[in-house]
Amino acid sequence: xxxxxxxxxxxxxxxxxxxxxxxxxxxxxxxxxxxxxxxxxxxxxxxxxxxxxxxxxxxxxxxxxxxxxxxxxxxxxxxxxxxxxxxxxxxxxxxxxxxxxxxxxxxxxxxxxxxxxxxxxxxxxxxxxxxxxxxxxxxxxxxxxxxxxxxxxxxxxxxxxxxxxxxxxxxxxxxxxxxxxxxxxxxxxxxxxxxxxxxxxxxxxxxxxxxxxxxxxxxxxxxxxxxxxxxxxxxxxxxxxxxx
Amino acid sequence: xxxxxxxxxxxxxxxxxxxxxxxxxxxxxxxxxxxxxxxxxxxxxxxxxxxxxxxxxxxxxxxxxxxxxxxxxxxxxxxxxxxxxxxxxxxxxxxxxxxxxxxxxxxxxxxxxxxxxxxxxxxxxxxxxxxxxxxxxxxxxxxxxxxxxxxxxxxxxxxxxxxxxxxxxxxxxxxxxxxxxxxxxxxxxxxxxxxxxxxxxxxxxxxxxxxxxxxxxxxxxxxxxxxxxxxxxxxxxxxxxxxx
Numbered sequence: 045x046x047x048x049x050x051x052x053x054x055x056x057x058x059x060x061x062x063x064x065x066x067x068x069x070x071x072x073x074x075x076x077x078x079x080x081x082x083x084x085x086x087x088x089x090x091x092x093x094x095x096x097x098x099x100x101x102x103x104x105x106x107x108x109x110x111x112x113x114x115x116x117x118x119x120x121x122x123x124x125x126x127x128x129x130x131x132x133x134x135x136x137x138x139x140x141x142x143x144x145x146x147x148x149x150x151x152x153x154x155x156x157x158x159x160x161x162x163x164x165x166x167x168x169x170x171x172x173x174x175x176x177x178x179x180x181x182x183x184x185x186x187x188x189x190x191x192x193x194x195x196x197x198x199x200x201x202x203x204x205x206x207x208x209x210x211x212x213x214x215x216x217x218x219x220x221x222x223x224x225x226x227x228x229x230x231x232x233x234x235x236x237x238x239x240x241x242x243x244x245x246x247x248x249x250x251x252x253x254x255x256x257x258x259x260x261x262x263x264x265x266x267x268x269x270x271x272x273x274x275x276x277x278x279x280x281x282x283x284x285x286x287x288x
Numbered sequence: 289x290x291x292x293x294x295x296x297x298x299x300x301x302x303x304x305x306x307x308x309x310x311x312x313x314x315x316x317x318x319x320x321x322x323x324x325x326x327x328x329x330x331x332x333x334x335x336x337x338x339x340x341x342x343x344x345x346x347x348x349x350x351x352x353x354x355x356x357x358x359x360x361x362x363x364x365x366x367x368x369x370x371x372x373x374x375x376x377x378x379x380x381x382x383x384x385x386x387x388x389x390x391x392x393x394x395x396x397x398x399x400x401x402x403x404x405x406x407x408x409x410x411x412x413x414x415x416x417x418x419x420x421x422x423x424x425x426x427x428x429x430x431x432x433x434x435x436x437x438x439x440x441x442x443x444x445x446x447x448x449x450x451x452x453x454x455x456x457x458x459x460x461x462x463x464x465x466x467x468x469x470x471x472x473x474x475x476x477x478x479x480x481x482x483x484x485x486x487x488x489x490x491x492x493x494x495x496x497x498x499x500x501x502x503x504x505x506x507x508x509x510x511x512x513x514x515x516x517x518x519x520x521x522x523x524x525x526x527x528x529x530x531x532x
Contacts, residue, residue: 075491079515082334092392095304099454100294160404164518167514167515167517168514168518168521169512170512170513171510171511171512171514171517172510172512173509173511173512173513174490174512175512180507194518195354196514196515196516197514197515198513198514201512201513201514205356217507225352228530231532247319264528265532266415266416267415267417267531268413268414268415268416268417268418268419268445269414269415269417269442269445270411270412270414270415270440270441270442271440273415273443273524274411274412274438274520274524275412276518276520276521277408277520277521277523277524278524279521280505280517280521280522280524280525281524281525281528284474284508284528284529285523285528286477287511288509
């Protein structure tokens with residue numbers, strides 16, 4: 045059973061202010077919780093689960109501070125529309141500044157604001173072996189429950205660093221790429237071993253001041269009529285052509 | 289001013305049952321509404337907008353049945369978390385069966401269930417000039433407000449046909465492609481002029497019975513550690529390599 049105080053405490057972690065002051069975040073559902081519990085760099089504060097999850101995860105469950113809760117309690121602390129068996133309270137990852145170095149590919153996000161896009165881009169970076177992401181300070185919070193959910197566990201493998209993107213880009217000695225409407229076709233690009241790829245905001249694209257720092261402008265050729273592509277989808281298409 | 293009855297009526301269109309029996313659906317926000325109002329094949333039942341939207345869209349507004357509403361009324365009929373100036377009630381598109389013919393590329397969705405993914409795939413199809421989509425009967429409803437929103441207007445340009453996918457595939461005389469974990473790399477594929485590409489469900493992939501009908505299995509090469517990719521992102525990467 046959860047006390048009223050503990051229930052309230054977990055609910056407050058839905059808000060960025062409280063998450064940050066406590067240094068914690070929440071992951072939910074068997075798939076993502078199990079993946080995160082197995083990651084070495086994930087520090088687990090506590091796990092709250094239905095009896096059925098605890099019974100079927102004996103060996104995993106033994107290692108952590110687990111509380112058995114009822115479906116009703118899970119519903120009250122969950123941010124999902126269909127709460128799913130288990131919720132873990134985890135420590136936020138240490139803040140590690142990012143440097144774009146030789147032989148390494150870095151993604152830079154210029155105000156990606158939709159949590160689903162943010163999480164999907166982190167998952168995508170992980171698929172393509174990119175382990176560092178620089179985010180403008182107005183990008184979605186990686187610890188937002190919807191971001192955590194859509195990373196599908198990749199949040200533990202990609203270092204996400206929030207900073208003033210323009211200043212950071214100005215300090216890097218690497219080629220900077222960006223997708224725009226009239227650049228070089230990504231189909232004609234040779235495979236890249238290093239560099240920084242900027243992904244722009246969902247509605248206004250890449251800021252003018254940041255576009256000035258770009259060395260090469262790229263374009264995803266369009267055959268049909270849609271005005272634009274979803275930001276995470278565009279990121280996927282670009283990475284699949286640059287990193288091969 | 290909206291009468292209570294009219295307000296309730298519009299609210300019921302949030303549910304599939306009522307949308308289908310009325311043959312209507314809802315689009316919201318200036319960007320998507322303006323794009324849809326300009327499409328020839330979109331039949332407009334009515335437009336409900338704030339006075340400020342009506343004032344700045346005089347010529348567009350004149351052509352349609354427009355009601356001026358208050359922010360409070362918009363909030364009550366909107367399905368968005370931040371209601372945005374205008375809401376249009378539109379007629380559903382006529383049901384047009386799809387046939388995979390020579391020189392034409394068709395997407396087939398095997399239970400895509402997330403409305404955001406569904407809408408993003410429709411937008412993506414439109415970007416790549418694919419004007420027909422076949423959806424298994426358990427795929428998300430294209431008139432779901434979240435689907436409509438994430439198509440960004442492409443819903444008017446892509447014919448989406450719901451049917452028993454296995455039966456439909458069995459009747460087509462075209463190459464059938466599907467993305468799996470151990471197929472031929474999409475990087476090695478020559479450009480395709482025609483065929484059917486199947487996209488599988490977000491968690492269980494493509495059904496066994498449907499996989500048996502596939503002629504060529506394709507794979508998106510993985511460099512890093514993520515277990516899988518988001519379904520819409522995977523669709524984007526595949527199309528960008530097959531249609532060039």
